Amino acid sequence: MQSVPALEWHLYQQMYLIRRTEETLLDLFSQGLLFGTVHTCIGQEAIAVGVVNAIDKSKDVIWSNHRGHGHFLAYCDNIEGLIAEVMGKETGVCRGIGGSQHLHYNNFYTNGILGGTVACAVGSAMAEKKKNSGAITVVFLGDGAMGEGIVYESLNMASLWKLPVLFVLEHNQYAQTTPTSLAHTGDLSNRPKAFGIETREIKADNVISVNRLAQECVHKVRTQQKPLFITMHTYRFAPHSKGDDVRPAAEIETAKRSDPLTHMRWALAQINERRVASIENEVDMRIIEAVETVKQQLVLAPEMFFAGRQP
Amino acid sequence: MQSVPALEWHLYQQMYLIRRTEETLLDLFSQGLLFGTVHTCIGQEAIAVGVVNAIDKSKDVIWSNHRGHGHFLAYCDNIEGLIAEVMGKETGVCRGIGGSQHLHYNNFYTNGILGGTVACAVGSAMAEKKKNSGAITVVFLGDGAMGEGIVYESLNMASLWKLPVLFVLEHNQYAQTTPTSLAHTGDLSNRPKAFGIETREIKADNVISVNRLAQECVHKVRTQQKPLFITMHTYRFAPHSKGDDVRPAAEIETAKRSDPLTHMRWALAQINERRVASIENEVDMRIIEAVETVKQQLVLAPEMFFAGRQP
Amino acid sequence: MTTYLGSLQLHLQQLLSVDSTVLVMGEDILDPYGGAFKVTKGLSTKFPDRVITTPISEAGFIGVANGMALRGLKPIVEIMFGDFITLGADQIINYAAKFAAMYQSALEYHLVIRMPVGGGRGYGPTHSQCLEKLFLGIPHITILAPSIYHDPGLMLASAIQQPGPVLFLEHKLLYSQELITPANSPFAVNLSDESFPLVRLTNNTEKTADLTLITYGGALWLPALLQKMAEEEIWLDVLVPSSLNQKAHPTLAVSASHTGRVVIVEEGAGPFGWGAQIAYDLQHAMLNRLTAPIAVIHAENTIIPATQALEQLHLPNLQKIEQKIYEVLS
């Protein structure tokens, strides 16, 4: 039996946890137990897990987007805080006020408005540099968000001011229902290059390779104090949010053949199938428990929320 | 005596007219006869004249910016309409309401807000393409304006939709008081390239070469129905607007050695000094007359202007 | 039966059919998806050249629409959620709204920007706002907000003929609603004879009303309110303008001078909204005839919470409105 480093088990555990948590959220949605919007990263987990496990969680800053559950769970493993938030309970990380698209926890931030997060990320990188904290900032954005002008303003400033920010483009070929070819010209990686930013590119179906590349990049950003941009080619298996999928079924099926989760499961199962099962079992139990707990929880008391009103 | 095509005399005449008109505006400003802001293109005339004389003035569209007098005069030769506008008289092309930064005449448009004009230009190119008018759009922007995100949104759309728009970057090395090195990274020409747009570059001190390149580009844009981006390296000899110059005097002096006006004058004078003098004389007279006429003119009657108010 | 959505879809089709200068732009508007709220459903199949799906570049494509409008086309732009209109603020305020007056030119300029607004779906702080207050009082912008008592499609058809930029607000909760007309309404409904009509509703056509209620847009609480008040024998004169960026419609003052009591309801959060100006205009027109201070109800002065129960409490709702009516009547 070949020995596998603890890291790999950990990365698999996180990917599985994200997948199952999001599947659970979709179930809860179908059951009418959850309201609003949910954007899952099913199929893209290798990015969240690979990248977030490359940073220093004690100090580095993350800016995520509308599709942020995976980044969040990889960052803090707080299943209950996330489910409660999405279900609108007071125990959610933002007490149910932000919801799925507006998460904040320690150094983790998201916003439901595309593009602007990238400027904020450049700002947090600048702040940490000024404070000499040694922290870097990672910002996740989609191919669609590359349509926003503020992204280019931000690339320019990050490069101009030599800021420690790692841009992670999750290129899943679609923005909602729009294929990249109807939204962009040229290779998206050329754009950061034009602003003097070094780039990397990877097919993000193997969490180990993603993590290895991310580690290299994080190190570079931290030591050289300048930005770097990684394009991660990926695909989401689930609809944009719920039931709004117009992609060809065959295309989705083909993409699923490079499911990062299945592949890693297969590899690890070769080594220790029981361990895989036990990891999964543990995660399943945690999620079930989290859901049961959250179901019992309350919505934030109105007087608590409205106390924060402006006069 | 060597024969020189009529075009060259015409280009010189226009450059001279622009230079003298703007010097006159600065004088009027100093005399307190004119109020607000005036941004002159003194030193950059070869761009306005070279490019605008390459288009089909009967149908092509121009979007200009805060530094638009030169583009305007090269387009329509309307000295009186411009001076009156800047002096706030009812005979101005916008009846004195727009002022120096907000000009419109036939297919010529400007706005005092940087960047947004580029999106409008892409829109006018799209409109003319949809209408099959055969018209192209030219948009002038400065190196500073390349800081605005909407410029990149526009480059992307122009390229994506294959629109007949010619971007002309007047790279005068400064935005107001800020040298390019404090505002941008990398070579600005790489940015349009990253959006799949073909680029050209020229030192814009010779109006003939500028015009030749512009003709080639206009032809290409019109026949191939896709965008093109020219970077014109230039320098302004006068302050940004009035008295706000912090550039080293020596730098300005050096730049003046490649004054496109002086150079062409010298070349033409070799051939026919009297003709040069007579062209200049005629222009001088026209400007003097225009100023005298405009001075007598009135401000738009308040009831005329305020009739356009919203209820 | 016609729904709000159906009317918009129908009239968009007609507009594109009859006028070849009309075109539609926005994010994800192509078939089979047909836009986040389905308003453009079927359109790109029929008019592939004039239905343009855009990159996620709200500022940019509003700018593109500006350029098109100046060159004689009539773009109808969809902003996927009204909350994103912040990104187009410059193109609307410093470009679209200024062209005609700034150039002093009799421009043929037509542009409509459609956007779904409002809460009630648990979409959270950045996908639920009514941000029209951003543009109220900006000269030369027309702001329209058809309710279910208006015909939104008809209004859209008029909007694209209107000179200057038009912001066209569609409350997201209305799409699935059946339109209410004098024929199918349980309450008396009247529409003024204007392109952007004022609707007048009452729960008693015989009696003088006790109170003037003024609102616009979503207002799905209205039928229940009329019913409830009728049960209490409180007679309401309800006025629902569809054009917002102008001083109070004269009929508002007429009604208010009869009732002397006015409640204004708007969904936008916080003060400084539409209602404040309408209240100003009314007190200015007929101070002496007011028997009670004019009251404005708006959403609470904070962000819109994602969690449903709190969202309901955040927005103006039946209970808050009833209570305010009693307060003003007492």
Place this chain on the structure above:
Amino acid sequence: MTTYLGSLQLHLQQLLSVDSTVLVMGEDILDPYGGAFKVTKGLSTKFPDRVITTPISEAGFIGVANGMALRGLKPIVEIMFGDFITLGADQIINYAAKFAAMYQSALEYHLVIRMPVGGGRGYGPTHSQCLEKLFLGIPHITILAPSIYHDPGLMLASAIQQPGPVLFLEHKLLYSQELITPANSPFAVNLSDESFPLVRLTNNTEKTADLTLITYGGALWLPALLQKMAEEEIWLDVLVPSSLNQKAHPTLAVSASHTGRVVIVEEGAGPFGWGAQIAYDLQHAMLNRLTAPIAVIHAENTIIPATQALEQLHLPNLQKIEQKIYEVLS
């Protein structure tokens, strides 16, 4: 003698001296130029690391400031002309204003956005506006507008300690003006004891005032108006708040309930401005004590013309205000 500009310069220097987390960003703010209106003059020489000149990317650098503020720095951002704030609307409304409430977190978050506003210099339609109405009524934004009766530098120092984003409006005509204090004013001046004080001015301390005049910001016509009215024996109680994005200061209603007559003057163009809400609050608080309708004067409901003579007629001016006062008094 301290000018408005001098006060801002001085306090900026002090702020950067005493608090190493404060930094300043904007276009063309470095020495020797020191910004389009010279507010940052001298600053970059003293604090080269904390005075950052930016590309022309208003949305982007407000976003950068947002990120910095979330991470514990206190950025003071300059927008060269207030008209360009449209480009930052999304970062202000959907980011800055939402963070604290949306994240339900006791964020230490400080951000001030300074901007020169207003007309009178012939800069034309896109460089002369008072666009604060865009942000009035947006929850969780503080909007400040020091007049020459306030100390703008002191207010700036308080502003950067204020939680949440602050928009700080500096009327461009004020920079060169000497600050008016109780000591050097020909009229009685009082400041309330608040960080963002309400100023009270009167042309007669003995008599009960005939009319309450409420205004903010530029208002350079004020001394001449007080003088003129004094000659006519019309006694004014003038109230000048410095904090705008909130309901009427209680003192306003107190004054209005004594005089019964109120004129509100604001420089923004068109209706739906600050004055409408203040008028609403006043009629709501004391309808019975109003002897005349409240009147609001704002700039004309159109763009600001470049030509000077028309610009003067566009803005609220002495003559229009006088006339309105007579109207309200009669």
